[in-house]
Amino acid sequence: MADELLQSRGVKPTPQRVVITQFLLDSHDHPTADEVLEGVKDSLPVSLSRATVYNTLNTLVEAGVVKAVSLEPGRTRYDANTIEHHHFVDTKTGKIIDIPWEKVSQLCQTLGPEYKIQDYQITFFGELAEPTP
Amino acid sequence: MADELLQSRGVKPTPQRVVITQFLLDSHDHPTADEVLEGVKDSLPVSLSRATVYNTLNTLVEAGVVKAVSLEPGRTRYDANTIEHHHFVDTKTGKIIDIPWEKVSQLCQTLGPEYKIQDYQITFFGELAEPTP
DNA sequence: TTTAGTGCAAAGTGTTTGCAATGGG
DNA sequence: CCCATTGCAAACACTTTGCACTAAA
Numbered sequence: 001m002a003d004e005l006l007q008s009r010g011v012k013p014t015p016q017r018v019v020i021t022q023f024l025l026d027s028h029d030h031p032t033a034d035e036v037l038e039g040v041k042d043s044l045p046v047s048l049s050r051a052t053v054y055n056t057l058n059t060l061v062e063a064g065v066v067k068a069v070s071l072e073p074g075r076t077r078y079d080a081n082t083i084e085h086h087h088f089v090d091t092k093t094g095k096i097i098d099i100p101w102e103k104v105s106q107l108c109q110t111l112g113p114e115y116k117i118q119d120y121q122i123t124f125f126g127e128l129a130e131p132t133p
Numbered sequence: 134m135a136d137e138l139l140q141s142r143g144v145k146p147t148p149q150r151v152v153i154t155q156f157l158l159d160s161h162d163h164p165t166a167d168e169v170l171e172g173v174k175d176s177l178p179v180s181l182s183r184a185t186v187y188n189t190l191n192t193l194v195e196a197g198v199v200k201a202v203s204l205e206p207g208r209t210r211y212d213a214n215t216i217e218h219h220h221f222v223d224t225k226t227g228k229i230i231d232i233p234w235e236k237v238s239q240l241c242q243t244l245g246p247e248y249k250i251q252d253y254q255i256t257f258f259g260e261l262a263e264p265t266p
Numbered sequence: 267t268t269t270a271g272t273g274c275a276a277a278g279t280g281t282t283t284g285c286a287a288t289g290g291g
Numbered sequence: 292c293c294c295a296t297t298g299c300a301a302a303c304a305c306t307t308t309g310c311a312c313t314a315a316a
Contacts, residue, residue, distance in 0.1 A: 068206065070203050070204065070205060070206045071203065072203060073201065073203045073208075073209040074207075074209075075206075076206040076207075088244070088248060091251060099244065103244055103245075104240055104244070105240060106240075107237055107238060107239075107240035107255075110236065110237075110238065111221070111232060111236055111237070111257070112236075113262065114261060114262045115221060115257065115259055115261060115262070116259045116260045116261070116262055117257050117258070117259040118224060118258050118259040118260070119257070119258040119259070120255055120256060120257040120258065121255070121256050121258075122240075122253055122254070122255045122256075123253060123254050123255075123256065124244070124248065124250050124252070124253040125250070125251050125252040125253065125254075126248055126249045126250040126251040126252070127249045127251070128247060128248060128249070129246065129247045129248070129249055
């Protein structure tokens with residue numbers, strides 16, 4: 001799975017890269033580099049260095065395998081959900097939730113011809129209501 | 134101007150705070166802490182320390198005088214435009230431009246009752262066309 | 267054998283903090 | 292006189308980099 005994805009993007013699938021990619025594919029929160037290191041280091045026979053995590057994440061971002069999201073100051077989070085989507089940040093818990101693209105009705109982006117928009121992303125801030133049982 | 138704004142928000146208007154606030158009110162790009170320090174230190178009779186810039190910026194954010202925006206990893210930018218607006222990031226130059234709220238037609242935020250939205254912000258990424266003279 | 271990738275430690279940024287000195291109320 | 296604010300330097304958190312070692316083509 002991760003293996004083929006890396007191949008298809010022209011990234012040599014080393015063991016470290018495969019497990020990091022797989023970890024990001026499996027996790028639907030948005031891990032930081034440190035969380036990736038923590039979550040992955042035990043699934044490798046060899047040790048995994050922090051430098052390799054950062055190098056790999058940068059490689060994956062450049063190759064378009066994952067996206068870097070900066071929703072809070074000081075740290076970058078990584079997201080293997082490359083389908084277009086928005087983010088909801090729970091201001092209480094800091095939890096970040098993906099919002100499907102279609103859930104937000106198309107917005108008419110009539111900014112004018114001087115803005116050549118390549119991408120846009122909506123970030124919602126609020127609180128997530130507890131599901132009442 | 135800056136003086137009254139600080140008073141009205143319950144922040145004691147020290148000389149350092151006033152010039153920093155005024156600088157942010159005057160600048161329509163989105164300065165980093167360092168750019169604030171550079172832009173402000175000559176307009177004070179006394180020296181201004183980096184720590185005070187950070188302390189002041191945090192105070193201003195907490196008091197709601199300015200907003201902190203994290204649009205790029207690694208550094209926080211500050212924005213004295215407290216009127217609701219969105220951002221356009223020029224992917225070529227890194228320039229960040231305010232987009233008036235009304236320019237983006239109302240988006241139907243039908244996320245569902247479990248999301249109690251307090252705020253949202255749209256970030257556009259793209260290129261700004263040169264104004265053809 | 268050549269080259270890309272890894273690991274370690276050191277260096278680099280951006281930001282915060284401890285503490286003494288300062289100064290307005 | 293008191294307490295908040297400042298400045299400095301050290302500490303901190305996150306990320307990058309230089310360099311030697313390893314492994315794969």
